[in-house]
Amino acid sequence: MEWNPALYERYRQLRERPGRDLLNAIPDIDARSAIDLGCGTGYLTRQLADRFADAAVTGLDSDDAMLAKAAATPSRVRWQKADIGDWRPLASVDLVFSNAALHWVPDHPTLFARLAGHLSPDGILAVQMPDNFAAPSHLLLKDLAQQDRWRDALAGALDHGVVLSAADYWRILRPHCRTIDIWHSDYLQVLAGDDPVLAWVSGSALLPVMTHLSVVQAADFTEAYRMALRDAYPRQIDGSTLFPFRRIFILARI
Numbered sequence: 001m002e003w004n005p006a007l008y009e010r011y012r013q014l015r016e017r018p019g020r021d022l023l024n025a026i027p028d029i030d031a032r033s034a035i036d037l038g039c040g041t042g043y044l045t046r047q048l049a050d051r052f053a054d055a056a057v058t059g060l061d062s063d064d065a066m067l068a069k070a071a072a073t074p075s076r077v078r079w080q081k082a083d084i085g086d087w088r089p090l091a092s093v094d095l096v097f098s099n100a101a102l103h104w105v106p107d108h109p110t111l112f113a114r115l116a117g118h119l120s121p122d123g124i125l126a127v128q129m130p131d132n133f134a135a136p137s138h139l140l141l142k143d144l145a146q147q148d149r150w151r152d153a154l155a156g157a158l159d160h161g162v163v164l165s166a167a168d169y170w171r172i173l174r175p176h177c178r179t180i181d182i183w184h185s186d187y188l189q190v191l192a193g194d195d196p197v198l199a200w201v202s203g204s205a206l207l208p209v210m211t212h213l214s215v216v217q218a219a220d221f222t223e224a225y226r227m228a229l230r231d232a233y234p235r236q237i238d239g240s241t242l243f244p245f246r247r248i249f250i251l252a253r254i
């Protein structure tokens with residue numbers, strides 16, 4: 001699956017806010033090393049580097065286009081192309097940060113235990129992920145993918161996005177971490193323009209679907225999805241569209 005930095009950054013301000021909320025929730029620590037897993041276009045990684053000025057900061061991502069965009073802005077961050085699933089640091093890390101990326105990586109019980117295992121003594125794991133998989137935007141996507149005309153092409157395409165419950169993450173991290181703080185935030189996102197929810201998911205959740213369809217199929221699918229989204233997310237009286245978005249935050253310290 002290939003990412004499109006321009007599409008993703010169309011809603012940068014709104015996408016950035018939960019990342020900043022995560023960053024602000026991290027206590028002051030004397031971090032000497034920090035990594036941003038799934039750094040994307042790197043705007044949060046650069047903020048991480050500003051906040052933890054003494055830390056060697058790495059931004060890791062598997063997507064060439066996202067990394068190229070990240071590297072295009074001068075900073076002291078070291079950019080690394082790798083898969084989060086394969087990430088095994090040579091030395092333990094003081095701060096492992098990840099915003100809106102780990103929901104693309106499977107097997108969270110193994111993943112989160114492994115990430116906690118890479119922390120140095122007193123190190124922090126700080127994670128934010130979407131937790132809106134029961135929202136109409138996702139359920140409609142799954143319903144359409146089940147229709148006869150797309151079912152075969154889309155088999156397995158939407159199998160990612162396995163975000164567990166807060167209690168599950170607590171149970172996974174408890175053997176490794178001294179303190180664990182997990183919470184949800186609901187953002188009432190107010191979007192402008194025509195079909196803005198479609199525009200939003202085109203930069204993220206819709207990408208795996210598009211990868212699996214031919215050009216003609218993709219156009220048909222997008223049209224059907226657009227109509228369904230218009231019903232689910234009607235325009236408000238001032239012309240804006242409300243797109244409530246739930247996110248889970250995990251802050252754990254060993």
Ligand SMILES: C[S@@+](CC[C@H](N)C(=O)[O-])C[C@H]1O[C@@H](n2cnc3c(N)ncnc32)[C@H](O)[C@@H]1O
Binds near residue numbers: 041044105
């Ligand atoms: C929704 S974007 C978030 C980017 C950034 N963290 C932010 O908050 O703007 C998700 C990013 O995770 C990356 N990603 C997804 N799965 C990955 C994996 N298995 N390994 C490395 N990067 C991955 C994608 O390439 C993409 O850049």
